[in-house]
Amino acid sequence: MLAKLPFAVEQVQTDKGQEFGSAFHWRLLDKGIGHVHIKPRTPRLNGKVERSHRIDSEEFYRLLEGQVIDEVRLFNTKLQEWEDYYSHHRPHAALTGQTPYERLRQKAQNPLS
Template identity: 40%
Template sequence: MCGVGPRDRPVRCPASDPDRQRQGVHRPVRTRSRPGPVRFDRICAGHDIGHLLTAPRSPTTTGKIERFHRTLADGWAYARFYDSEAEQRAALPGWLHFYNHHRAHSALRGQPPITRLTNLPGHHT
């Protein structure tokens, strides 16, 4: 069946699917739960950023993403009480700066991620 697979992941549809042939579609396409690109896709396209989906059943990649989401929730979203959503949003850039520039990461032997970047503008003379 064409459409959306488990957890709203797009699935490839075989070109031989009778429903698709009746609709005049004769090549595989990727579909989503809503037709057309979602807002995130439009924002990415507007900034010339490719949007890749995590492959189904890829626990290593999914685990890394889930761990970041937990760190984001614990370190920023629920770390303290915010009086408003605007106040919470305003705190995000500062937390991301701390996460990328100052927080020790065990996978980087205690160094922040910024130490791994070698292609920053203005740093190559």
Template identity: 60%
Template sequence: MKFIEPIGIPTEDDQTTGQTSDTRPITKAPKIRRRAKYYQFTAIDDCTRLRILRVYPRCDQKTAIQFLDYVLERVPFRVETIQTDNGAEFQFGFHWHALDKGLAHSYIKPASPHLNGKVERSHRIDAE
């Protein structure tokens, strides 16, 4: 999972006149826009290197379950095991959902991102 911070989209209230004069008074204060947070969920198959990505506005168990169901619908083969980090989104509810789907679910060791290297490298490549 990766946090993605999108570039802000200008609104009509923004000053886009292109004038650079220092003597012109500003009639409106620029509108401060709150930047939305988005979270990237990534699934990579160890054998085929097939990569499935989805971006969500939240990072919680419900979203992780939605992503798991999305992945299982899209892959052209049967998934037997999934491996996740120890994030809160992959705990109790997600774990039992995976077991209900007939999947084995294992966690990597805490503070060991190198054990999830394919996903970490994928995120680094996306960031570049």
């Protein structure tokens, strides 16, 4: 995934969830990427991530309501479709109507904008 980004990742900020344990931490360090943790019980310090979780709940999981998805492959297909829509087609008010992909391309072309 890192190779697909049009910029270098210097540091990753996470909470202290199990998924961000020592294996994740050392993998980042092996790649020359810093890893910092937010203070416990301060989700506001990771506000964009928390907002993303809320959108996932309100929009992605709502799309799946009433469906029985008993295969990981099918869930992953639905998730991939959602990520494509969210990143490439869904306008975001916080990005003045741009999609995340449009904003990323803009920042890659002019990092100081």
